[in-house]
Amino acid sequence: MTRNSFRLTTLGALAFGVLVLAPGSAHAQKIPGQPHAETGAALAQKICTNCHLIGASGQQTSASADVPSFKEIANLKGQSRERITMSIALPTHAMPMIELTREETSDLAEYILSLKTAD
Numbered sequence: 054m055t056r057n058s059f060r061l062t063t064l065g066a067l068a069f070g071v072l073v074l075a076p077g078s079a080h081a082q083k084i085p086g087q088p089h090a091e092t093g094a095a096l097a098q099k100i101c102t103n104c105h106l107i108g109a110s111g112q113q114t115s116a117s118a119d120v121p122s123f124k125e126i127a128n129l130k131g132q133s134r135e136r137i138t139m140s141i142a143l144p145t146h147a148m149p150m151i152e153l154t155r156e157e158t159s160d161l162a163e164y165i166l167s168l169k170t171a172d
């Protein structure tokens with residue numbers, strides 16, 4: 054093994070550790086580069102509540118009747134982080150034309166996933 058490939062392997066192992074450990078930090082403070090449900094919730098509160106019922110806060114009194122709530126979306130059969138991320142990044146529905154960063158998109162997905170109650 055050359056010196057360089059050893060370094061790459063070490064980096065790969067570190068990156069793997071970060072990816073695997075990330076979900077456990079969902080309730081900690083926002084760490085740049087890691088999805089954070091609370092940040093996503095705050096963002097959703099601002100830009101998604103015109104149409105969607107979002108979390109269980111109980112503060113929201115109205116939303117569009119024919120739009121699925123975030124909880125319903127989270128509990129769709131076979132729902133995954135990838136699917137949620139895709140439908141935020143490349144929406145097939147009328148989403149507000151707000152440019153979301155990759156980070157904001159992953160925070161939103163993390164938040165929606167946090168509402169999942171079924172398997």
Ligand code: HEC
Pocket residue numbers: 097100101102103104105119120121126136137140141145146147148149161165
């Ligand atoms: C103008 C109304 C409107 C707004 C604002 C809106 N949505 Fe939606 N959203 C919809 C409708 C209608 C659907 C269901 C139709 C569909 O899936 O195409 C939907 C579906 C979704 C889905 C599920 C798509 C799927 O794969 O089934 C996700 C995820 C989603 N919205 C996320 C968001 C997020 C995050 C925001 C805020 C950034 C947002 N939406 C803002 C109307 C809206």
